[in-house]
Ligand SMILES: NC(=O)c1ccc[n+]([C@@H]2O[C@H](COP(=O)([O-])OP(=O)(O)OC[C@H]3O[C@@H](n4cnc5c(N)ncnc54)[C@H](O)[C@@H]3O)[C@@H](O)[C@H]2O)c1
């Protein structure tokens with residue numbers, strides 16, 4: 001089907017057009033039309049139908065740029081985005097509603113001042129996307145920008161040029177082009193965009209370019225979200241279900257030909273079960289590719305020759321032993337799903353982000369050693385995976401951080417579009433997806449309103465200061481600590497009075513439920529046995 005669909009040839013926007021484009025979308029934000037909820041909802045609905053109607057072109061473009069199978073293109077890109085639109089439309093009114101504040105957030109007499117938090121769009125934002133999921137990773141944050149009421153410029157990756165052009169067409173043909181624009185191009189265009197002033201920059205890509213973006217943004221104190229990469233570890237202990245671990249990790253490494261920021265870069269496995277795991281891996285490979293990976297219509301290809309050479313260099317440079325796969329075909333940018341048994345943490349397979357269908361297997365003597373190695377290789381990866389007992393998995397979560405984590409599977413924590421997703425440390429700043437996408441592009445603006453009639457109540461704040469009045473105010477408003485100087489809770493009269501009054505419940509809700517239970521029991525007793 002893909003080869004019957006016409007897709008446009010790549011055309012860069014050109015550096016000279018960028019300043020006027022940025023100025024135009026900034027001007028639109030100043031008209032305030034994007035702040036209207038109905039306008040945002042209309043744009044979101046238009047985006048949904050644009051994705052639906054452009055599905056043939058998007059499938060053709062993803063096939064052309066990445067040899068991406070329709071199945072993967074739908075589940076990880078097009079259908080994913082359509083779900084994003086529907087999710088946001090379902091929740092937008094609730095998210096955008098201002099929060100009224102009162103007790104217990106506000107002590108008296110502040111609750112008289114009508115405190116509330118308005119959800120306001122940050123303004124005009126720049127969204128820069130990567131090549132591996134060139135549609136979803138550009139437009140998913142865009143759904144957040146629309147929902148928050150921002151205007152936006154999108155910069156797709158030039159590494160997937162056909163996708164970039166189809167996205168440009170569907171946005172410009174179907175959405176409000178006074179508010180949204182797509183700029184196509186590479187370093188020159190992106191650099192020109194970074195020279196413009198934005199109210200937020202959302203960047204997805206490598207740490208190297210993320211650093212360029214962050215430095216540029218810092219010059220004008222522009223907030224950024226960085227969705228970067230990581231050297232993601234998978235832990236396998238002797239208590240793991242090895243067949244399951246093998247199949248699931250192979251899934252994580254073959255989707256999009258391993259060009260997924262979340263896939264495992266290396267496996268730290270108990271040395272006693274490494275041989276059995278490798279056998280299960282080979283079996284899972286046979287089941288997934290009964291006619292071999294190269295013949296499979298499901299396996300994507302490496303995006304371009306530069307990335308192919310980079311991954312090949314890792315295989316050429318390893319001192320490990322290939323235990324699965326290992327075939328390459330430069331003419332097709334094909335790399336077979338490959339596992340390399342390594343014996344040194346310094347092996348290139350352990351040190352570099354493969355961002356391809358290759359990963360290392362590193363046998364360890366203990367979980368202690370595995371955690372030490374993983375924290376040395378990359379202390380803040382984007383993801384981690386743990387296949388072990390409940391206690392072992394909890395220990396991994398407790399002793400190693402990551403952007404997100406999945407227990408007993410590959411990146412399932414990031415395979416649903418409605419939960420927060422982001423990195424930690426140098427694998428990323430900020431998060432999006434679901435409500436986090438709305439929050440990402442929203443400013444929480446606290447507003448209060450002081451009524452004239454309250455003047456006498458709050459006159460204590462004026463000079464000349466009167467300490468007696470301040471002491472009187474504190475007697476009514478200041479909370480007393482229930483702990484001593486050594487940090488211990490003091491169980492004085494107040495503590496026990498609260499225990500009795502709340503019937504041991506935590507907080508007002510707990511106390512109310514307990515009192516209701518007592519009253520119900522009393523009622524039933526009286527009914528059953530009389531007074
Ligand atoms: N955390 C995530 O959600 C996520 C998702 C996908 C990819 N990634 C990471 O991104 C990397 C692969 O993606 P990529 O190769 O597209 O990343 P990249 O950083 O090379 O490119 C990302 C974007 O930056 C632009 N760009 C590239 N060089 C630039 C420069 N010198 N100045 C200005 N802009 C420049 C590109 O045009 C592209 O639009 C991997 O490290 C991967 O881990 C992270």
Ligand SMILES: CC1=C(/C=C/C(C)=C/C=C/C(C)=C/C=C/C=C(C)/C=C/C=C(C)/C=C/C=C(\C)C=O)C(C)(C)CCC1
Pocket residue numbers: 075076080132133259260261262414415416
């Ligand atoms: C339908 C009912 C049921 C069954 C449901 C089933 C079997 C659901 C299975 C769902 C699965 C396996 C979904 C897997 C999805 C994977 C996805 C979307 C992967 C996404 C990857 C992404 C987004 C990658 C991102 C990359 C990044 C950020 C970096 O590069 C029952 C049986 C439950 C009954 C009810 C009906």
